[in-house]
Amino acid sequence: MRRYLELSIRGYRRYSSYRSAVIAGLFTNLVFGALRTAIMYAVFAHSRHVGGYSLNQAIMYVWLAQGLMTIVQMYGNPEFAMRVRTGAIATELTRPIDTQGAAYATDLGRATYHSIFRGVIPVAVGVLAFSLPLPSAANWLEFAVSLWLAATVSFMLLFAYSLSAFWLLDYRGVALVAVILMNLLSGFVIPVSFFPPWLRTVAMWTPFPSIIQTPVNIFTGDLVGAAALRALAAQALWALTLLLLGRALFSLGRRRLVIQGG
Amino acid sequence: MSTIAIYARLVRLQVRSQLQYTTNFLMSVLATFLFTSLDLATILVIFSNIRTLGGWTAQQVLLLYGAAASSYALADMLLGSLDRLPQLIREGNFDSMLFRPRSPFFQLLASDFMLSRGGRLAQSIIVVIVICTVYIHIAWTAGAILVLTVAVISGAVILGAVWVAGACISFWIEGAGEFVNTFSSGALFVTQYPLNIYAQWLQATVTFIIPIGFVIYMPTSYLLHKAPIFDMPSVLRLSSPLVAGAATAAAAALWRSSIRHYRSAGG
Amino acid sequence: MSIIELKHVTRLFLVHERKGVFRRERRTVEAVRDISFSIAPGEFVGYLGANGAGKSTTIKMLTGILAPSSGEIRVCGKDPFRSRREIAYHFGAMFGQRMQLWWDLPLIDSFDQLHYIYRVPDDQYRARLAELVEILDLSSFLKVAVRQLSLGQRIRGELAAAMIHTPAILFLDEPTIGLDLVAKERVREFLTQINRRHGITIMLTTHDMADLERMCSRLIVLADGQTVSDGPLDELFGAYKLERTLTVDLSEPCESMIIPGARSVSVDGPRQVFRFVAQDLSSADLIAQVAARAKIIDLTLKEPDVEDLVRAITKAES
Secondary structure, X not given: OHHHHHHHHHHHHHHXXXXXXXXXXXXXXXXXXXXXXXXXXXXXXXXXXXXXXEHHHHHHHHHHHHHHHHHOOOOOOOOHHHHHHHHHHHHHOOOOOOHHHHHHHHHHHHHHHHHHXXXXXXXXXXXXXXXXXXXXXXXXXXXXXXXXXXXXXXXXXXXXXXXXXXXXXXXXXXXXXXXXXXXXXXXXXXXXXXXXXXXXXXXXXXXXXXXXXXXXXXXXXXXOHHHHHHHHHHHHHHHHHHHHHHHHHHHHHXXXXXXXXX | OXXXXXXXXXXXXXXXXXXXXXXXXXXXXXXXXXXXXXXXHHXXXXXXXXXXXXXXXXXXXXXXXXXHHHHHHHHHHXXXXXXXXXXXXXXXXXXXXXXXXXXXXXXXXXXOOOHHHHHXXXXXXXXXXXXXXXXXXXXXXXXXXXXXXXXXXXXXXXXXXXXXXXXXXXXXXXXXXXXXXXXXXXHHHHHHXXXXXXXXXXXXXXXXXXXXXXXXXXXHHHHOOOOOHHHOOHHHHOOHHHHHHHHHHHHHHHHHHHHHHHHHHOO | OOOEEEEEEEEEEEEEEEEOOOEEEEEEEEEEXXXXXXXXXXXXXXXXXXXXXXXXXXXXXXXXXXXXXXXXXXXXXXXXXXXXXXXXXXXXXXXXXXXXXXXXXXXHHHHHHHXXXXXXXXXXXXXXXXXXXXXXXXXXXXXXXXXXXXXXXXXXXXXXXXXXXXXXXXXXXXXXXXXXXXXXXXXXXXXXXXXXHHOOEEEEEXXXXXHHHHHOOEEEEEEOOEEEEEEEHHHHHHXXXXXXXXXXXXXXXXXXXXXXXXXXXXXXXXXXXXXXXXXXXOXXXXXXXXXXXXXXXXXXXXXXOHHHHHHHHHHXXX
């Protein structure tokens, strides 16, 4: 257990050295947050409710999405597949550590760092600049759990599709398709509630809404009580499914490595 | 051989090398195509909920989007290598370009030419053509087509000039280069939507200070008979080519003085 | 007539230092202070100094990338800063860590491209290329993409690239770094040949002592932005007594040995380290004396390196 904690701390430290990248990234968050807010004003010009949201909720959504973006690695992690592959090879050399578990522990460290340094400020801007309401005490707890689950779902997905590096010489195509689908179907570029019914159905059958839509809706108070618990359960279910998928693909891939000779 | 010819030759060599890895290349093109379509999907989703945005219908906004994206894609294909400048300076590899008896600007442009960026261009041009032929009910006279084509090309030049100006920051302030990238992608985002939905100060900024408003909004709003912002007369709305020329001259001057500064103040 | 000339050249930099969380201090740093030297055509000069001594700043000024704050520089009779493009035709540069070749393209494409960039006439280029391919043995990997080349192959490629336009001057920074002995020899062969046979002036920075001994006739040493030494190589080697290092692993720990002519640097269990000057005591003698007092299991002998030389010179002159 302690080994995993050490990995998390190392994951955190690794990202804390990229200070200038954080500032540049936050700047991007602020610019796009502002632009998307402007779009929302225009969208709500003639109606008070669109897609079940009020203008205030839609604006809060924009800023929450910007805050969550880095925590859930919305644009993927290019070096990750390479590290997974080397992790697998290292395991081959009989180091008694679970690759997926180790990578997850490291990623939680990273996610913690990003929560503090990339997550808080965009959300704070949304709350302060637009006088938007904060969650109640119970909702905060639910939000925290949902955030953790969202980061987990995203990680398990990233881990699983990075494993395509075992079979494909260039896994980047798979990675890119995943990133594109995630950008759209998670509700990052536009809330899932805005989707036309058919697209909303498609999205609900994927893990993606668990990554942005669910935690945001819990924060804005759109999901409360039983509905919120159901949503959290859905996130947990997706996390578990992807975790198992990842493990299955990993052992298949390792076997292939052995046969091929690394 | 002239500098332009050398630039063209290097581009040709890189294209040939990239095409050799055909599957890789096709995948990159497809990926770029799909990624660009995210913006399109966003607009379509928005319009499944409302009828007009800032007084513009879905088809009109899609025309705006397609034309803006085409300008962006064209500029990206020709000037995409500018993104590398902060890294080149940081690693000391920009100095290698200064060793050579040629313009460092064209060396930079040729350094990272990626044919796969064409995927973006293909997607946006398809959108424009489909929208224009099927949905936009204006008389597509030769004049109108000319206005649109000139608009897209001038728009690309204006964007390029703005990017060059942004890239120059790397010569003056260390580490500022990464911030400029935000403005480039922000620029695409802003120009996709009708400018009149933005706050006054933003409208003024993108019209008079960083003239990306002239990339597409001005000529398109003219074609679609929309009321002009800032009560701009029609003549000025069609002046993208002039704005492009002025922007190019300004960017060139800024580049030259930035290189001079880099060589005097120390790299 | 010098081909390279510096007269009282100074280069200042404005440095912003962070003092605490928000405050920043501006300081003027003298990277190079009042240096002067001339290099005649055909000289092979070693150019040394610790990191931050001002070497790369000087090279940048000689190649026209950077302007001097004061003083005069002439390369091939011209001011490099004002006539950057003109003098570019007269020098070639190879910086071991940095890439001048195009990464994704076959090596031959880089050469072709450079001959257009430097406006080399086609027939001259063909002749030059044939020569370089032969001397540096490039034929087996001319069509291979640069990113797939081994380090040794890449360095040979870079050297050839620097020579395509037959420059009068070559600036080299660590040209043999990371190469095995055979490859190093080949590079040294090549450089010596072009220097002796074609009279190409070479300015070389290196951490390899053998590079200096085998190729350079003159050594310029910088410290803190100033030249602390400038003279023929053999004079310098004779003037400064450099120490060799002997490390012995004894069969069991022993008291620190006192041996005339050598000084004991450290004793760590059974391992003892000695330093001695070759002129004062031969290694064979030293080893014999150690063996007489204890049983030696293993030993290593290290020659003085470039850092030792630079340190010795810098200390003596300050």
